[in-house]
Amino acid sequence: MKSTGTLKVSARGDREIVMTRVFDAPRSLVFDAYTKPELLKRWLGVFGGWTMPVCEVDLRVGGTYRWVWRGADGREMGVRGVYREVVPPERLVNTEKFDEAWYPGESLITTTFVEQGGETTLTVTMRYESREARDSVLKSPMEGGVSQSYDKLAELLASGEVRK
Amino acid sequence: MQPSGYKRATPDRLDATFAALADPTRRAILARLATGEASVTELAAPFDMSQPAISKHLKVLERAGLVYRGRDAQRRPRRLEPRPLAEATGWLEAYRRCWEGNFERLDAVLEELKAGKKRGRSKR
Numbered sequence: 001m002k003s004t005g006t007l008k009v010s011a012r013g014d015r016e017i018v019m020t021r022v023f024d025a026p027r028s029l030v031f032d033a034y035t036k037p038e039l040l041k042r043w044l045g046v047f048g049g050w051t052m053p054v055c056e057v058d059l060r061v062g063g064t065y066r067w068v069w070r071g072a073d074g075r076e077m078g079v080r081g082v083y084r085e086v087v088p089p090e091r092l093v094n095t096e097k098f099d100e101a102w103y104p105g106e107s108l109i110t111t112t113f114v115e116q117g118g119e120t121t122l123t124v125t126m127r128y129e130s131r132e133a134r135d136s137v138l139k140s141p142m143e144g145g146v147s148q149s150y151d152k153l154a155e156l157l158a159s160g161e162v163r164k
Numbered sequence: 165m166q167p168s169g170y171k172r173a174t175p176d177r178l179d180a181t182f183a184a185l186a187d188p189t190r191r192a193i194l195a196r197l198a199t200g201e202a203s204v205t206e207l208a209a210p211f212d213m214s215q216p217a218i219s220k221h222l223k224v225l226e227r228a229g230l231v232y233r234g235r236d237a238q239r240r241p242r243r244l245e246p247r248p249l250a251e252a253t254g255w256l257e258a259y260r261r262c263w264e265g266n267f268e269r270l271d272a273v274l275e276e277l278k279a280g281k282k283r284g285r286s287k288r
Contacts, residue, residue, distance in 0.1 A: 007267055009260040017259070021267050025274035029281075033273050043269035138259055 027113035027120040031089035103136040105129030184228035197244035
């Protein structure tokens with residue numbers, strides 16, 4: 001079975017979301033793509049006309065990062081945080097707070113890069129301040145401006161317009 | 165009326181929901197029911213499928229708590245239960261899709277980096 005390419009997402013416990021994905025590349029490259037602005041700008045949240053005009057990364061413990069996305073309509077969405085652990089190319093821990101957060105508090109993101117046989121298993125654990133905050137994130141990917149595509153049916157159903 | 169198959173969302177419930185949604189015919193049935201209740205005959209009409217085949221799909225949807233039977237004993241209309249779907253699709257699926265898009269772009273970046281590395285080595 002092909003191990004690369006399948007993304008697993010689950011809600012863990014009360015406050016966490018965990019994502020796992022295998023990449024067909026050594027972890028040094030995956031780590032680079034996660035931490036170098038010129039690479040981040042090419043994949044993270046850039047779709048449907050959204051670009052990432054601001055991508056600043058001060059990759060050291062206590063260093064900050066600042067990312068801003070801009071939509072085709074000029075709308076902007078920004079996020080900032082502080083790196084708490086930086087262990088290239090194995091592990092990153094950073095805080096995350098969106099400028100217009102749709103969830104209360106700050107989240108703590110732990111990203112690990114485990115390499116085996118030339119493939120890298122990426123595990124991202126997002127820990128929120130409360131269950132409510134975690135659930136808001138899961139429920140509102142649209143509001144967060146991060147949802148790429150939405151099935152017509154899902155859109156109709158999730159909007160609450162559908163009544164039996 | 166309280167739909168019989170519906171309980172609060174649990175991981176099992178989400179699994180059942182996703183399994184039920186994995187089939188295009190079942191998604192089409194749900195899309196049809198999103199516009200209002202329908203009998204099995206009405207549901208079978210747009211598909212090139214027998215009624216028993218449609219009934220089989222409906223059973224899967226009923227077991228997943230996505231569809232339930234209305235009271236009319238004659239027509240036995242099927243109705244959509246939107247809550248588990250809204251939870252499942254609105255929660256993890258939309259979230260997962262968004263990240264799937266990110267990671268597919270990341271795959272492309274990594275392919276390029278790998279190719280660049282190889283070229284760099286062969287130059288030496």
